Amino acid sequence: MNIGLVRHFKVNCYTKMFMTSDDFKQWVKQYDNSDIIENKFEIGNIIWHKCFSSDLSRATKTSKSIFTGEIIKTQLLREVPIAPIFNTNIKLPYVFWCISGRIAWFFQHKSQIENKKDTQRRVNEFLDSIKNESNNNILIVCHGLFMNTLQKGLKSRGVSGQNIKRHKNGTLYLYKK
Template sequence: MRIGLVRHFEVIHSSQKVVTSGEFKEWVRQYDIADVRQIPVDLCYNNWDLCFSSDLQRALQTAQNISKCKIVTTDLLREVPISPILDTNLRLPVPLWLSLGRMAWLFSHHSQPEKRIQTGKRINDFLTQIMSLRESNILLVTHGFLMFIITGFFSIILAEVFRQAVIVKEENDLTI
């Protein structure tokens, strides 16, 4: 099985320098509905049997641009939602709000709409689903932070496959 993992194209979205928590919520809302800057892409491999895309517009636009196969949209590949960690009129840089939100997610802070265990279950459910498919070449179009999480799950799966292969070898090894 070959699995390709692609992040959506660059989002066309005005970036404010410093914002309050309320303005950050609006910034995130606008980012989620923004278009992408489409560019020609050479994936070096384009014989995909099936493409799964996040149902957010930026990922779907990217999938439609780079994939020639059937595209299936799913909310399981959506970016991990992010919210400000507190309501305040204090103005902070957008990258700081983003970093604080991701750290809060890491610790399953109540400010985040999706907890880490929920994200893990969502990704596990999706990967279990695609591993059972007959298609052998699957392209995934998703989002940056979610890609980080998915690659972590892949490394766990690969480690388990390797561990099982070693166990089988040890059981079949008749060397005394």
């Protein structure tokens, strides 16, 4: 069984350098609904039987661009939601909001919609749902932080492959069971 992990194509979304907490919330919504910027994609020399995709538009559009068969969309593959760690009208750097939100997720801070344990539960639920696919080569199209957690989940189940810290958009990463 081959498993191909693909992070969605880049998102065409403008980012202001400084934002209030409300600005950041609005930017997250805008990002989730923005179009993608396709890049040249190498599918590899593997016949892919199935494609599982996050149901967020950037992932489904990427899936449709790289896979011609049926695409199985699921909320289980969605990106880890991000929220401001506090409310303020002071404009802070965009990078601050992103980094602090991810640190808050890691430490299970109440400001985040989902914490690290919740994400790990989603990964395990998804991996349990595909355990009967051992005769198929499957593509999985999802998102950056989620892919890191998914990659760890695959390895804990005996799947071998690259250990990537920062997945590039629109790139295939191959794993084998």
